[in-house]
Amino acid sequence: MAGKQPTRTAQEPEIVAGNGLLHRRALLGSGVMLAGAAAAGIGATSAAAEPLKDGPWSLRWGQVLPAYQVPSRFEQHVVRSLDNPTNILRNSRARTPHHLLKGIITPNGLAFTICHGGVPDIDPAQHKLVIHGLVRRPLVFTLDSLERYPMVSRIGFVECGGNSAPLFSNEPLQENVQAIHGLAFCSEWSGVLLSTLLEEAGVDPKAKWMIAEGADNSLLSRSVPVAKAMDDAMIALYQNGERIQPGNGYPMRLWLPGYEGNMNVKYLRRIKLTEEPGMTYYESRTYSQILPDGKAYRFYFLQEVKSFITSPSPGLTMAGGPGVYEITGIAYSGTGRITKVLVSADGGQSWGEAALQDPVVPKAFTRFRMPWRWNGGPATLQSRAFDEGGNMQPTRAQFVAHRGQTTRPPSVLGFPSQHFNAITSWQVQANGSVRHVYA
Amino acid sequence: MSTLRITATAIAMALGLSVGVFAAESQNTLRPNLGQAITPGDLAPWDISVMPDGTGLPPGSGTAVQGAPIFQAKCAACHGENGKGGEAAMVTAGPPRATLDGGKTIANFWPYATTIFDFVRRAMPANAPKSLTDQEVYALTAYLLSLNKLIGETDTIDAKTLPAVKMPNVNNFIIRFPERI
Numbered sequence: 001m002a003g004k005q006p007t008r009t010a011q012e013p014e015i016v017a018g019n020g021l022l023h024r025r026a027l028l029g030s031g032v033m034l035a036g037a038a039a040a041g042i043g044a045t046s047a048a049a050e051p052l053k054d055g056p057w058s059l060r061w062g063q064v065l066p067a068y069q070v071p072s073r074f075e076q077h078v079v080r081s082l083d084n085p086t087n088i089l090r091n092s093r094a095r096t097p098h099h100l101l102k103g104i105i106t107p108n109g110l111a112f113t114i115c116h117g118g119v120p121d122i123d124p125a126q127h128k129l130v131i132h133g134l135v136r137r138p139l140v141f142t143l144d145s146l147e148r149y150p151m152v153s154r155i156g157f158v159e160c161g162g163n164s165a166p167l168f169s170n171e172p173l174q175e176n177v178q179a180i181h182g183l184a185f186c187s188e189w190s191g192v193l194l195s196t197l198l199e200e201a202g203v204d205p206k207a208k209w210m211i212a213e214g215a216d217n218s219l220l221s222r223s224v225p226v227a228k229a230m231d232d233a234m235i236a237l238y239q240n241g242e243r244i245q246p247g248n249g250y251p252m253r254l255w256l257p258g259y260e261g262n263m264n265v266k267y268l269r270r271i272k273l274t275e276e277p278g279m280t281y282y283e284s285r286t287y288s289q290i291l292p293d294g295k296a297y298r299f300y301f302l303q304e305v306k307s308f309i310t311s312p313s314p315g316l317t318m319a320g321g322p323g324v325y326e327i328t329g330i331a332y333s334g335t336g337r338i339t340k341v342l343v344s345a346d347g348g349q350s351w352g353e354a355a356l357q358d359p360v361v362p363k364a365f366t367r368f369r370m371p372w373r374w375n376g377g378p379a380t381l382q383s384r385a386f387d388e389g390g391n392m393q394p395t396r397a398q399f400v401a402h403r404g405q406t407t408r409p410p411s412v413l414g415f416p417s418q419h420f421n422a423i424t425s426w427q428v429q430a431n432g433s434v435r436h437v438y439a
Numbered sequence: 440m441s442t443l444r445i446t447a448t449a450i451a452m453a454l455g456l457s458v459g460v461f462a463a464e465s466q467n468t469l470r471p472n473l474g475q476a477i478t479p480g481d482l483a484p485w486d487i488s489v490m491p492d493g494t495g496l497p498p499g500s501g502t503a504v505q506g507a508p509i510f511q512a513k514c515a516a517c518h519g520e521n522g523k524g525g526e527a528a529m530v531t532a533g534p535p536r537a538t539l540d541g542g543k544t545i546a547n548f549w550p551y552a553t554t555i556f557d558f559v560r561r562a563m564p565a566n567a568p569k570s571l572t573d574q575e576v577y578a579l580t581a582y583l584l585s586l587n588k589l590i591g592e593t594d595t596i597d598a599k600t601l602p603a604v605k606m607p608n609v610n611n612f613i614i615r616f617p618e619r620i
Contacts, residue, residue: 089517089565090526117565130482131474138482139474148471168539200474208620211488218562219569221488225620270485279491279551281558288548288612290537296548298612301619406539416539 013371016352019345019379022371024355027326070109080110081178083413091116093413094247095182098310098330104357104365105155106185108240113247114160114183117217120267124251127215129197129235133273136202143251146235149192154234154257155364157332158248159184159303161260161287161418167396168416169409172425172436176314179412180424180436186332186365189255190238194271195230207273211280212254214267222263223277224256228301232257235268258334258363259301260419262287289417292404297419305393306421307331307341307368307385318432322376327354331366333387340386341368347380347425347439348395354383362388379428380439396422396438489557493602496556499573500597503590506582509575513564522586527565532587546587550612552604555580577601 014023071078078101080094096112113119124143132138160183166173167180203226210229213221224233236244236255244250249266256264262282277283277299289297309329312318318325327345331338337360342351357367368383385393399422406416425439479486489495510522517527524530533544545555560576562568571579581596589604590596596604614620 088526117562117568130477130485132477132479132482132486137474138477138479140477140482141474145471145473145475148473150470196470197474200470200472213485213488217565217568219487221557221561227619272486272488274488274490276490276492278488278557279554281554281562284550284554285543285548290539290543290548291613292539294536295611295613297615299620300615302616404539408540410540414541416541 013373015373017344017346018350019377020373020375021327021343021345021350021352022324022373024353024370026371027355027369078110080112081182087118089117092118093183095178096185097178098181098308099177099313099316101310102328102367104186104330104359104361104367105240106187106365108187108242108245108248111158111185111187111239111245111248112160112183113245114261115216115247116220119246120216121246122215122251122267127251127267127269129252129268130270131197131201131273132270133210134204134207134275135198135273136204137200139197139201141197143237146192146237146252149196151190151192151237152234153188153190153238154232155186155188155359155361156255156257157184157186157303157363157365158255158261158264159332159334161262161300161303162415163261164306164308164420164424165415165418166410166412167420167422167424168400168403168405170405170407171409172438173409173412174314174436175412177308177310177424181308183261184330184332186330187239188241189234189236190241191234191236191252191255194233194235194254197235198226198229198273201273203273206275209274209277211270211272211274211278212263212265212268213270213272214249214253214265215269216267219269220262220265220282221278221280222265222282223274223280224254224259224263226273228256228259258303258336260287260303263301287418289419290404291402300419301334302419303332303334304419304421305331305333305335305338305385305387305389305391307338307383307393308424309343309381309383309426312381312428312434313426314434314436316434318374318428318434321432322374325372325374327370327372327381327383329368329383331356331368331383331385332364333385333389333391334363335387335389335391336362337388338366338368338385339388341366342384342386343368343370344382344384345372345379348382348423351384374428377430380437381426381428382423382439384423394422396425398422487557487561489553489560491551491553491602493553493598496553496598496601497573498598499577500595501574501576501578501581502595503578503582503585503592506575506578506580506585509571509579510582513567513571514579517565522583530583530586544587545583546589546607548608550606550609552580552584552589552601552606555583556601559583 084092163183519525
């Protein structure tokens with residue numbers, strides 16, 4: 001806020017890119033700048049306010065305080081979308097409604113969940129974690145015993161390797177940000193560093209991998225390099241301060257910051273140290289990504305630098321007409337911190353730098369904001385993130401040239417491939433509605 | 440943690456202890472050390488990982504002929520008659536090559552036959568996982584390999600023959616970030 005403040009005589013905010021993108025400084029001195037814009041006749045569609053009166057809630061005693069509170073009854077539309085609501089014998093997914101959320105921490109009730117056999121109902125008093133294989137002392141830990149260990153708390157995201165898979169479609173599917181990007185969320189995780197437990201067990205130097213296994217009905221198992229286990233892996237017990245939700249791994253899960261969601265084994269019950277990877281179902285088949293030449297990637301691990309705009313986005317109509325709006329969204333990278341997010345309102349022809357909301361945490365959601373004066377005409381919005389590893393989010397055209405796309409539009413619930421991290425484009429129409437496009 | 444270690448080392452030096460000895464001791468003293476020892480025998484019921492070289496495969500054997508009726512009884516409701524697919528994935532040979540339009544099968548994609556045994560034993564059938572005997576899992580593994588034309592109907596699958604099954608796609612994988620392993 002130091003330095004020159006805009007003055008009331010500076011009526012026009014500085015344009016930084018095509019189609020009305022304003023300098024992010026407009027957000028800092030927003031009162032002056034946006035007032036200036038309004039004075040210039042932009043957003044002048046608002047009608048005069050009605051005379052004020054008390055609502056009924058101001059005239060009577062309120063309700064009893066619930067022991068565990070839930071959102072207002074007026075927020076019942078802010079829920080996860082379910083692709084298996086009757087719980088038939090197949091995978092179930094519940095997607096996060098990013099278009100209705102702000103900030104960087106996903107509320108626990110809205111954190112995305114994927115289960116391969118329903119949500120297990122685990123009694124924490126009977127749950128055990130075994131560490132064995134290439135260790136000096138095979139050990140068993142209970143939840144109570146882990147509570148005694150030194151803990152750490154870190155903010156970070158979990159993203160399904162298949163998040164954003166609808167963008168592998170050869171034609172843009174008319175879906176919203178929840179359907180397209182809803183398999184990612186960000187929490188504050190508290191738990192015990194896995195390295196602490198591995199040191200207690202005494203890892204044989206020959207061990208290069210560990211097979212992590214859950215206690216769910218399919219005993220989901222994945223191979224993880226010991227290098228990651230010793231670096232920043234956590235046995236997470238708490239999610240945003242409270243015990244982990246059943247859909248997210250209660251009573252304990254493996255958390256591998258920045259790595260493919262499926263590797264972050266929920267309901268963790270066993271870690272076996274090995275020389276070689278297990279080539280489990282999920283790594284040798286499901287999370288191996290087919291390439292156009294018929295080969296396939298294996299052990300992708302990393303959720304690479306990515307961003308998407310959450311507002312405006314499909315389903316959020318810009319009903320107010322032309323005027324000043326905030327474009328906002330989420331950026332994150334499994335490599336580390338987000339260093340920059342660019343925003344375009346003209347389909348990538350010109351770019352302006354968005355403001356990054358503090359805190360900017362490595363391997364966590366970073367909220368970006370960009371002031372925009374919409375002139376009421378068509379506008380194609382894009383965001384492009386950069387991380388501290390020097391990585392830049394690719395365009396969709398660049399990405400599919402390497403990774404391929406379908407030959408016909410798939411179901412929005414399908415997963416043609418995984419690890420899609422290219423740019424998403426939302427087209428604002430003259431009527432204020434927003435469409436998904438490729439640009 | 441590092442702060443704790445520095446403090447502990449400083450205390451050790453102040454007490455005139457050998458820092459070297461203390462460093463070794465600190466492994467034990469700065470942790471609660473609440474892990475309970477368990478013998479290989481006691482953890483054996485959970486030690487079900489099967490490796491590509493066959494490590495972890497139990498005694499027993501089976502053939503596709505033995506597996507077919509088990510599949511019909513316990514798997515076909517979801518995976519379809521003769522594995523043609525239903526609510527759950529098809530498990531037959533399918534197209535010659537998988538693409539982004541779909542079609543990953545055991546024959547055209549799975550790199551290791553051992554993964555079939557490992558996954559079926561831990562996860563299938565979905566409505567009663569871990570209800571199959573090892574003998575039944577061997578028979579079903581043989582049936583799936585036979586449906587995918589990778590073995591004959593009467594070929595015996597056991598701890599020795601399963602890892603030796605030639606999987607056509609085994610050499611078509613590229614490790615994405617080898618520096619992270």
